[in-house]
Amino acid sequence: xxxxxxxxxxxxxxxxxxxxxxxxxxxxxxxxxxxxxxxxxxxxxxxxxxxxxxxxxxxxxxxxxxxxxxxxxxxxxxxxxxxxxxxxxxxxxxxxxxxxxxxxxxxxxxxxxxxxxxxxxxxxxxxxxxxxxxxxxxxxxxxxxxxxxxxxxxxxxxxxxxxxxxxxxxxxxxxxxxxxxxxxxxxxxxxxxxxxxxxxxxxxxxxxxxxxxxxxxxxxxxxxxxxxxxxxxxxxxxxxxxxxxxxxxxxxxxxxxxxxxxxxxxxxxxxxxxxxxxxxxxxxxxxxxxxxxxxxxxxxxxxxxxxxxxxxxxxxxxxxxxxxxxxxxxxxxxxxxxxxxxxxxxxxxxxxxxxxxxxxxxxxxxxxxxxxxxxxxxxxxxxxxxxxxxxxxxxxxxxxx
Numbered sequence: 345x346x347x348x349x350x351x352x353x354x355x356x357x358x359x360x361x362x363x364x365x366x367x368x369x370x371x372x373x374x375x376x377x378x379x380x381x382x383x384x385x386x387x388x389x390x391x392x393x394x395x396x397x398x399x400x401x402x403x404x405x406x407x408x409x410x411x412x413x414x415x416x417x418x419x420x421x422x423x424x425x426x427x428x429x430x431x432x433x434x435x436x437x438x439x440x441x442x443x444x445x446x447x448x449x450x451x452x453x454x455x456x457x458x459x460x461x462x463x464x465x466x467x468x469x470x471x472x473x474x475x476x477x478x479x480x481x482x483x484x485x486x487x488x489x490x491x492x493x494x495x496x497x498x499x500x501x502x503x504x505x506x507x508x509x510x511x512x513x514x515x516x517x518x519x520x521x522x523x524x525x526x527x528x529x530x531x532x533x534x535x536x537x538x539x540x541x542x543x544x545x546x547x548x549x550x551x552x553x554x555x556x557x558x559x560x561x562x563x564x565x566x567x568x569x570x571x572x573x574x575x576x577x578x579x580x581x582x583x584x585x586x587x588x589x590x591x592x593x594x595x596x597x598x599x600x601x602x603x604x605x606x607x608x609x610x611x612x613x614x615x616x617x618x619x620x621x622x623x624x625x626x627x628x629x630x631x632x633x634x635x636x637x638x639x640x641x642x643x644x645x646x647x648x649x650x651x652x653x654x655x656x657x658x659x660x661x662x663x664x665x666x667x668x669x670x671x672x673x674x675x676x677x678x679x680x681x682x683x684x685x686x687x688x689x690x691x692x693x694x695x696x697x698x699x700x701x702x703x704x705x706x707x708x709x710x711x712x713x714x715x716x717x718x719x720x721x722x723x724x725x726x727x728x729x730x731x732x733x734x735x736x737x738x739x740x741x742x743x744x745x
Contacts, residue, residue: 397724401714413649418576420644422567429562430555431533458534465527472520479513542568572635576648577626597631600647609633658700665711678710
């Protein structure tokens with residue numbers, strides 16, 4: 345009976361050894377296949393995962409004449425401002441202007457009751473006529489006394505008295521003429537005309553009111569807005585440049601809206617104030633503008649741009665290409681293989697649209713002007729068709745003589 349049990353144990357051991365051999369042969373085969381795959385001459389390395397190219401607008405660094413401006417804040421002021429007030433007392437009979445009307449110098453604005461002043465004038469004229477008649481009679485008597493004096497038909501005393509009377513009446517005539525002139529002036533003051541060309545404001549008094557020469561209210565304010573003035577300030581450091589420009593000729597000024605986007609007018613600097621404001625360290629300037637389109641209005645706040653000079657043949661790039669970093673300004677330059685290089689720059693002037701480059705860039709090199717947040721050295725860029733066409737057109741235009 346124990347023999348069959350030994351046979352069963354032997355059979356199980358043989359099966360276990362067979363399975364181990366088969367497993368070993370399989371593992372060896374898998375290792376051989378793997379080793380052969382790694383060292384096979386026909387195998388190729390997997391391509392690296394390159395970042396996709398970035399689309400970007402670009403611009404070409406080019407030479408140009410760039411105007412350099414000084415910027416300041418200013419206020420528009422009327423060229424002349426006149427508060428039209430009465431110069432004589434009386435009732436305001438008529439207002440001859442419309443509020444907001446454009447008037448010329450000498451145009452009628454208002455009429456004060458002239459009758460009392462007309463009567464005074466007429467009385468002065470009558471007094472002169474009376475005295476003129478007395479003077480004429482006295483001169484005739486003097487002529488007769490002079491004729492009779494050689495024959496001693498009149499005394500010397502009478503002759504001297506008559507001469508004194510003629511002189512007295514002559515002086516009286518001059519006084520009468522002065523009274524006439526004064527009365528005429530007062531009468532003329534009842535007709536109120538515009539002393540300057542300009543625009544009338546809101547009426548300050550209505551017809552029927554009694555006006556007084558001592559009143560400070562006035563009838564209306566007239567402002568001259570063609571031409572018009574702008575008073576603005578610049579830092580005191582710009583004083584030398586402004587004075588040098590004024591010595592060379594007229595200095596152009598451009599007035600812009602508060603947001604700096606709308607041009608309101610072009611003018612010239614008229615004068616620089618005679619002292620610097622020590623509190624703010626600024627100097628005041630006054631500029632004159634033709635203002636033919638009435639875009640500038642008294643009391644308006646504006647930005648003033650003063651043309652300091654024009655930089656000739658300056659290397660320029662769009663300001664949009666300029667980036668600011670911890671080490672200074674830089675730009676992303678497109679190399680011939682369409683990869684990006686971050687390059688430090690030296691700049692002289694920077695405006696809202698154009699920057700003058702003095703170092704780090706050569707004429708004809710291309711810089712990116714968009715997608716700066718995605719740029720880094722070594723990445724590829726695809727120039728957008730619109731930007732490429734625009735740059736080609738610009739290059740063609742510069743090449744044209």
